Amino acid sequence: MGAKKSYVWKRQGYLVLSIILAAIVILSGCSDKPTDGAVTTSGTAAADSAKPAEDDPYAKLPNAVSISMFDRGLVSSDEGTYEQNRWTKWIQEQSGIDVTIVPVPRGTAQDKLNVLLASGQAPDMIWEFDRNYIGKLVTQGSIQPLDEYIEKYSTSYKKYLAENPELKPYVTFDGKMYAFTSKRPITTVANHGIWIRQDWLDKLNLKAPTTTDELIAVAQAFKTMDPDGNKKDDTVPLMGTTTTDEISAMFGVHPSEFIQEDGKIQFGPLTDRYRDALGYEKKLYDLGLFDKEYLTDKNNQRAIQNWTTGKSGICFCNWGGGNIDNWMADLKKNIPTAMPVPMEPVASKYGKYGLYQETEASIYVTFNKEMKNPKAAVEYLDWIIDKGWYTLVNGIEGTHYKLVNGVEQITNQEIYKKEVAYAAEYGVLRQQVVKPEDLLVSAALDPVSQELAKQKVKSLELAMKNKYRRDFPFQPNITEINEVKASFQTVQLEIKAQAILGGAAYTEQKAIDELRKEWDRLGGKKADPLIQEWYAANKGLVKH
Structure with a gap:
């Protein structure tokens, strides 16, 4: 009887062991062969994901x-x-x-x-x-x-x-x-843009400027020839929220980016290009074409007010979207006859460049x-x-938009502006895809929104037509470069302000000499070889 019982237990043990082994094989097969569309995991992450929830240190924390x-x-x-x-x-x-x-x-x-x-x-x-x-x-x-x-x-x-x-x-x-x-x-790849009052151009029988010299001439006409017809000397020809960036871009440089020229990497604000861009901005200020307080208008409130109340004729701002849409709408509300239109960037002595564009x-x-x-x-x-x-x-x-041919069309611009724009x-x-022609469909149906939408389409096309100069997709993350740039930024802004406000005594050449001196003092001499080394090792990232 004992031998028989022992045999039964042994047979049952083999059966249980076989079941366990079969289960292991099945489970192993499942983990090695995911279903279509599944994302496989590996190593530690896969092992961690198999742990019970209670082993996850974050599982019981407040969500x-x-x-x-x-x-x-x-x-x-x-x-x-x-x-x-x-x-x-x-x-x-x-x-x-x-x-x-x-x-x-x-x-x-x-x-x-x-x-x-x-x-x-x-x-x-x-x-x-x-x-x-x-x-x-x-x-x-x-x-x-x-x-x-x-x-x-x-x-x-x-x-x-x-x-x-x-x-x-x-x-x-x-x-x-x-x-x-x-x-x-x-x-949102397109970023900066220039807008000009076409109705002012028409009144003064002028054409939109195409060069930096023509831009000065048109701005001076806006200042002296009373384009708004109020018989007051109160016109502020130029305003902007991205002024320095846009002027620099016209000279093929950016005040905080590196560029590559003749096989050498140079920091933008240390170049001759930036010197000339700064000199141009200084000239615009000296001629009284900007608001006298534009350097201290930190929130751009004076600039925005000058534009929306019809006192300015050229806006260095954005191609469209967000705030600029509101400013254009406010201008039309205050001056119904105003005709803001997008303008191409003008050519400098270095050639023609696009305005600032974002990376992907x-x-x-x-x-x-x-x-x-x-x-x-x-x-x-x-x-x-x-x-x-x-x-x-x-x-x-149904509240803020309706779908028209798959495009979200704003049903009421004022409600959207108040209730959605900030969100x-x-x-x-985001997984957002937009085509220029979608802007016509998405705009509210009132006449002003439709008129501005047509101009936005043109503005977007102009922005993307003129490619921005970006030699690097991004700056390398090198500690010495980050540190010197962080220290240099404040000094750079101070020297720029001194140059623009300093009149004839503080020339752009003096400013660039001071910038180069400060860069070296703050550690630029040690950082410069590092960016050159990075460039040599990563030439495939650099556009010529």
């Missing part, structure tokens, strides 16, 4: 994150604040994440973020359009790599990045990803190294790029 936001002053008092409004409530409800918005003034955003980081009060997610700033945060150790979080917690963004691998170099520093980003539509990577969203719950942050960004962005950009269908940047990641 809450905070994120920075540019305060552009666009939220009306009856809409609320950047921290609390209809869209922050909508985000909470739709994303399932407890999101706290931390606004920072657009004009001093980096300074404010630096203070918040230094004091330990920075939000979980910090974002900027400026890749160089992200590089500084990497160097300072203020933010953390994201590769593991994306691999472990993301679905939508991981898929998006796999479909757009060209974005990865933009977010990679020292071999690791430090930011989320998405591709810009053409409407848009907003850079980073994770504070002190973040408590990166899992919640990844889930929030997955929701944003999957579907959240669409409503934040367009509003609510777009909450959508920090």
Whole structure:
């Protein structure tokens, strides 16, 4: 009887062992052969994803994150604040994440973020359009790599990045990803633009300028020949919110970017090109063609007022979108006969160049190294790029827009301007594609909106027709270069102001000599060979 019982147990043991082994084989086969469309995982990430939820250090934490936001002053008092409004409530409800918005003034955003980081009060997610700033945060150790979080917690963004691998170099520093980003539509690749009052040109029998000399001549006519017909000497011919960048671009240089000429890398504000651009801007000021306070008009309020009230005739601003749309609409409201039209950039002695254009990577969203719950942050960004962005950009269908041939058409420009325009940047990641002709369909149907939409299409086409000079897709993240540039920026602005305000005694040549001297003093002599070495090793990235 004992032998029989022993045999039965032994046979049952073999059966159980066979079942276990078969299960192992089946499970192994499943993990090696994903279904169509599945994203495979590997190594540690795959092992981690198989762990029970209770082993995830973030699984039991509150599903809450905070994120920075540019305060552009666009939220009306009856809409609320950047921290609390209809869209922050909508985000909470739709994303399932407890999101706290931390606004920072657009004009001093980096300074404010630096203070918040230094004091330990920075939000979980910090974002900027400026890749160089992200590089500084990497160097300072203020933010953390994201590769593991994306691999472990993301679905939508991981898929998006796999479909757009060209974005990865933009977010990679020292071999690791430090930011989320998405591709810009053409409407945000195009950035700067020039607008001119066609009705003033017609009244004075003038043509739009095509050279820097002609630009001065037209601006002087706007100043002295009373184009608005009010018989007062109150015209401010030129205004702008991007003036220095646009004037520099006409000379084929940028005040904060490196360029390559004759096989050598040079920092823009140290070049002869920048000297001449600065001299041109100085001349415009000396001739009284700018508002006397334009250098101290930090929020551009005087400039905007001059344009919207019909006192200025040429706007160095943006091709369209956002604020510029509002300024054009306000001008038409105040001066119904005004005819603002886009103008091509003018040629300088160096030739003709396009105005500033952005790289294909848009907003850079980073994770504070002190973040408590990166899992919640990844889930929030997955929701944003999957579907959240669409409503934040367009509003609510039936309330703010209707679909016309697949294009979102604004139903009421004033309502959209008040209730939706400020919300777009909450959508920090987007899968947005826009064609120039879509602008005609998307505009509200009132006559003013339609008229301005036609001009916006022309403006966008002009902006993209004239390619901006960018020799590097991005600046290398080299500590010595970041440090000297950060120190140099304040000095550069001071010298520029002295040159423009200093009259004949402070020439542009004196300014460029001072800039070169300060660059060397602050560490530029040590940084210069490093950028040359980088260039030698990465010539494939440089456009000639």
